[in-house]
Structures are given as C-alpha cells and as structure tokens.
Amino acid sequence: MALKMLLVDDEPLARSRMRTLLSECKAPPAEAAAEAANAAQAMEHLRRQQFDAVLLDIHMPGADGLALAQVLRTLPDAPAVVFVTAYAEHAVSAFELEAVDYLTKPVRLERLETALARVEKVRQGRGNPEPEQEVLVIQDRGRTERVPVAEVLYFKAELKYITVRTATRSYILDGSLSDLEERHGTQFLRVHRNALVSRRAVRALEKHYDAEEGEGWAVRLNGVDESLAVSRRQLSAVREALAS
Numbered sequence: 001m002a003l004k005m006l007l008v009d010d011e012p013l014a015r016s017r018m019r020t021l022l023s024e025c026k027a028p029p030a031e032a033a034a035e036a037a038n039a040a041q042a043m044e045h046l047r048r049q050q051f052d053a054v055l056l057d058i059h060m061p062g063a064d065g066l067a068l069a070q071v072l073r074t075l076p077d078a079p080a081v082v083f084v085t086a087y088a089e090h091a092v093s094a095f096e097l098e099a100v101d102y103l104t105k106p107v108r109l110e111r112l113e114t115a116l117a118r119v120e121k122v123r124q125g126r127g128n129p130e131p132e133q134e135v136l137v138i139q140d141r142g143r144t145e146r147v148p149v150a151e152v153l154y155f156k157a158e159l160k161y162i163t164v165r166t167a168t169r170s171y172i173l174d175g176s177l178s179d180l181e182e183r184h185g186t187q188f189l190r191v192h193r194n195a196l197v198s199r200r201a202v203r204a205l206e207k208h209y210d211a212e213e214g215e216g217w218a219v220r221l222n223g224v225d226e227s228l229a230v231s232r233r234q235l236s237a238v239r240e241a242l243a244s
Helices: 012-024 039-048 065-072 088-096 109-125 177-184 232-243
Strands: 003-008 030-036 053-056 080-085 101-104 135-140 143-148 152-158 161-166 170-173 188-192 195-198 202-210 214-221 227-230
Touching (some): 003 012, 003 039, 012 109, 053 065, 065 088, 080 088, 088 101, 101 109, 135 170, 152 177, 152 188, 177 188, 177 195, 188 227, 188 232, 195 214, 195 227, 202 227, 202 232, 214 232, 227 232
Parallel strands (some): 003 030, 003 053, 053 080, 080 101
Antiparallel strands (some): 152 161, 152 195, 161 170, 214 227
C-alpha cells in the first residue's frame, strides 16, 4: 500500500515537483494525498484524514514549518515529519523535533526514497516500538549526521571543538565537555580535563609518559588503537570503573 503524504509548501511549483517525484517512487510507493500552502491549511487536512507523513517546508507565511512540526508532536497518531527545504542550517532544530529526515532542495529521487523508507520503518514500528536511541546531531562537511551515543568511544576537547570518536570514524562537534558530561554522565567517565570515555569501552589502565606531564597513566579502549591520558585526579575513578 502506498504511503499517504501531505505536502506542505507555499510554492506551487515546489509542490508540483514533489508530487511528480512521489509518483516515481517505487521502494516504497507513495502518493500525494493532499497539499497545503501554509500551516493553517495543513491542520485542516490533518483534522479530516490520516497521513503517514508530512513533507514540510520550513520558510512559509504565518507559522513556519518548525512551529507546525512542534504542534504535530502533540497529535495522537501523529504523521512522521520529513523536512524539505532550501536551507541546511535548520537541520539541528529539525532533528530535535524528531523529524524522520531532512531533505534540501532540489530533492533527488534516490534521496526521497531513502526518506520514505525511514517513514515506512516508523509506520511498521508503531505496533512494536523500540526503545528510543540517544543520538548526537552533528554537522559534517555540509551534511547532517545522526550519531548514536551508544557508538561513541570517547569525547576529547581540542581547541574550541570536541572530537567525537566511534570505532569507524571521527567527527567534530561544537560544544563543551561539561555539557556532554551532564547529559551522558551515566554512560561516560571523565578521565582528564579534556576527555570523557565510554564506560563500556574501557579495556585497560597502563603506565604512560607524556611530554608535558611526565610519567603517568593512560586508558585503553576497545575499538581504537590510541590511548588517552588519565589525570591523577581521575585515576581512582578509572580504577573503580575497571573493577566493576
């Protein structure tokens, strides 16, 4: 059965193009069941019928797409939200509103089908929901990445940015270690003023020599080759983590 989509965009040509793209989608199939030029019209459609997802522009007259998405979160059996916009800078706000995907115009067919596959997964999972997974939303070379917190091995402060390391790659995050520690302190352990490590990844504590601090200790983690220095202040906490 084709996914029922509500198109919300103040530009008729943009809606027409999206309608054409939807008609070409095969995996999964989808159809434009209704269209709206603004948030008020969209709410009228939503009061009259059910949709699997809303393809939602951000910049519109009146309430913008982010405001409408906020309202949609309060509805029973709310449709999934896929933002379709010419502006990449709203991606973090969009994912904070639990958007399924964020597409930038002009949208390619392959990219739309990827978004619809995510909508289909959400629809199938409603009857048997999985536990919500914590993610970090990271802007990386013009793309928006959703990195599961459970995959992060360590956070390391370097100059004004944070290196986020997983087993497969590194990311750069704009933020502070203190904020990350406050939000994810049950999963991560501070080993140094500049580093938090995943508690589950801690493998060993070993002697270490640092050019600045001299002889000391370092922690090794499962999944990466490098070791991270452990400050004297945090040494006992690391030993306790290893013991447990």
